[in-house]
Amino acid sequence: MDPQELTAYLAFIVSVFALMNPLAAVPIYLGLTADLDLEQRRRIPFRTALAAFLIMVIAFIAGETILMMFSVSIPALRIAGGIVILTMGWSMLQAKPSRTRQTNEEAQEDTNRDSIAIIPMAIPVTAGPGAISLMVVAASYPNPIEGQIAIVVAVLFVCVLLWLFLKSATAISRMLGKTGMNVVTRIMGLLMLGVGIEFMAQGIGEMFPGLLVVGNAAN
Numbered sequence: 001m002d003p004q005e006l007t008a009y010l011a012f013i014v015s016v017f018a019l020m021n022p023l024a025a026v027p028i029y030l031g032l033t034a035d036l037d038l039e040q041r042r043r044i045p046f047r048t049a050l051a052a053f054l055i056m057v058i059a060f061i062a063g064e065t066i067l068m069m070f071s072v073s074i075p076a077l078r079i080a081g082g083i084v085i086l087t088m089g090w091s092m093l094q095a096k097p098s099r100t101r102q103t104n105e106e107a108q109e110d111t112n113r114d115s116i117a118i119i120p121m122a123i124p125v126t127a128g129p130g131a132i133s134l135m136v137v138a139a140s141y142p143n144p145i146e147g148q149i150a151i152v153v154a155v156l157f158v159c160v161l162l163w164l165f166l167k168s169a170t171a172i173s174r175m176l177g178k179t180g181m182n183v184v185t186r187i188m189g190l191l192m193l194g195v196g197i198e199f200m201a202q203g204i205g206e207m208f209p210g211l212l213v214v215g216n217a218a219n
Helices: 005-021 023-034 037-069 072-095 105-110 117-126 131-141 145-167 169-207 209-218
Strands: none
Touching: 005 023, 005 037, 005 131, 005 145, 005 169, 023 037, 023 117, 023 145, 023 169, 037 072, 037 117, 037 131, 037 145, 072 169, 117 209, 131 145, 131 169, 145 169, 169 209
């Protein structure tokens, strides 16, 4: 892997981490599992990480086919995904939970469920619209088999971090405190804003190539 490919791969890992945002899942996990017994809480982190990994991989493998079924172009998805990511990033920049991840009504309903590992922890809290959009867009690029494996490994790496963070949720919350969690959330939000703008710029450039020609001519 040459330096340029390595840089792009590391940027993809950072994008996956920012969009899945395991740290932002910690307070949600603690709130939803407050009334569960110790044995139930021990099972949830692994199940959440496994479900999130499967959702992301399915989006990567089948996402483009689903888009073709609904006649949605990749540039349109990039623009739509960019808007979703920008919305989430803006909310995180203000240290607020984004309603694209989970609405108040969904949070209230989920407290009455026996298992919250898949809904809402896996989807939409971690493998949400922004993360799924990223995987579908990644599938649209001409990746060789080695590149596809590398993408899946990157997602696996982030999901392992998700499992570790949820497993250590109480210690992380105690160590960082409210201020520390807000700082991390804002940093992730800033990264997500950058990813969202990049998505939108690529989508607009592909959907309206004339704009690029005019821009280059002006320069």
